[in-house]
Amino acid sequence: MSEAPLIQSKANVTKLGAVLLGKHVACDAYEESRPIRVVTHAHADHMVGLGKSLKNCEVSVMTPATRDLIDALKGPRWLARGTVKTLDYGEPLTYEDETLTLHYADHILGTAQALVEDKEQTRILYTSDFRFSRTPFVEADILVMEATYGDPVRVRPFSMMVEGMLVSMVEQGLKQGPVYVFGYHGKLQKMMRILYEAKIKTPFIVPEQIFRVSKVCERHGMKLGKQLLPFDGEEAQSMLTQNEPSVIFYHSYSRKKVEGEALQIHASGWEFRKPCRRVGTNKYVVALSDHSDFNELLEYVERCNPRLVITDKHRSEAANIFAKEIEKRLKIPAKAAPI
Numbered sequence: 303m304s305e306a307p308l309i310q311s312k313a314n315v316t317k318l319g320a321v322l323l324g325k326h327v328a329c330d331a332y333e334e335s336r337p338i339r340v341v342t343h344a345h346a347d348h349m350v351g352l353g354k355s356l357k358n359c360e361v362s363v364m365t366p367a368t369r370d371l372i373d374a375l376k377g378p379r380w381l382a383r384g385t386v387k388t389l390d391y392g393e394p395l396t397y398e399d400e401t402l403t404l405h406y407a408d409h410i411l412g413t414a415q416a417l418v419e420d421k422e423q424t425r426i427l428y429t430s431d432f433r434f435s436r437t438p439f440v441e442a443d444i445l446v447m448e449a450t451y452g453d454p455v456r457v458r459p460f461s462m463m464v465e466g467m468l469v470s471m472v473e474q475g476l477k478q479g480p481v482y483v484f485g486y487h488g489k490l491q492k493m494m495r496i497l498y499e500a501k502i503k504t505p506f507i508v509p510e511q512i513f514r515v516s517k518v519c520e521r522h523g524m525k526l527g528k529q530l531l532p533f534d535g536e537e538a539q540s541m542l543t544q545n546e547p548s549v550i551f552y553h554s555y556s557r558k559k560v561e562g563e564a565l566q567i568h569a570s571g572w573e574f575r576k577p578c579r580r581v582g583t584n585k586y587v588v589a590l591s592d593h594s595d596f597n598e599l600l601e602y603v604e605r606c607n608p609r610l611v612i613t614d615k616h617r618s619e620a621a622n623i624f625a626k627e628i629e630k631r632l633k634i635p636a637k638a639a640p641i
């Protein structure tokens with residue numbers, strides 16, 4: 303048998319979005335034939351079918367921080383329905399003739415790349431979502447990649463400027479009163495950290511779920527600011543009624559209303575022309591992303607130099623384009639999955 307079909311059989315992405323590594327592991331969606339379920343991080347599109355995995359898999363594996371985030375999002379009893387094993391970065395879990403390890407990825411707190419090594423010493427890696435600059439690359443023979451910005455037009459050459467721009471916008475807005483910031487879990491806490499490091503001292507006001515998630519981030523070492531106030535608490539409510547300067551953090555899906563003419567800042571990775579764009583009266587989008595852009599994704603593949611790349615088409619429309627670009631530019635066999 304030639305090598306290609308053999309290595310191709312060692313990794314895949316299913317129609318439901320399960321990233322299959324080796325013979326026993328399924329990452330980020332339920333797959334009934336796999337005894338080990340890995341949750342690479344606590345974003346919803348990576349916790350697909352986790353209830354079923356808890357019920358049917360032998361074990362669900364995640365980092366301790368991811369477990370704590372899921373507890374904060376879904377309640378502490380939710381994961382208790384199944385067997386959960388937490389693995390620190392680099393700590394091995396051996397199952398029959400394969401070994402699983404999790405490796406750091408810079409995305410949201412707790413995010414991991416998943417590596418399976420089989421008995422032929424084939425290293426099969428799934429990157430999950432990651433930001434290139436602070437993610438260590440892991441050597442692999444087969445590389446399953448996220449492809450969110452896998453199209454060559456998805457580049458953000460200005461990304462170094464975005465954090466500074468966010469800080470100065472918030473500083474300006476606070477001169478008029480409260481400032482509202484919108485983003486996803488993880489990105490919200492990253493913005494808190496950026497503002498805190500920039501010495502913005504006004505209280506941060508957050509709804510209950512974001513408060514719980516932020517407390518988990520703090521427990522795991524993130525510095526988010528001295529004054530994190532729950533939105534429904536007395537202190538926050540009194541500040542809001544008196545229009546006092548504060549930064550209010552809402553989830554991107556929040557339907558909460560923004561009062562009056564206050565400055566609103568929405569964080570989105572889907573901005574490629576400039577670091578900041580005005581979208582309405584006092585309403586702006588800043589190009590803050592927790593993913594690698596096209597050039598960075600490609601650089602990861604180049605450094606890793608695997609024998610085969612599989613791009614995750616379940617989570618990204620750009621997976622086909624990205625696979626073609628990898629073959630064209632790096633001459634490494636690549637395919638998008640599921641087909």
Ligand SMILES: [Zn+2]
Pocket residue numbers: 343345409431
């Ligand atoms: Zn994610």
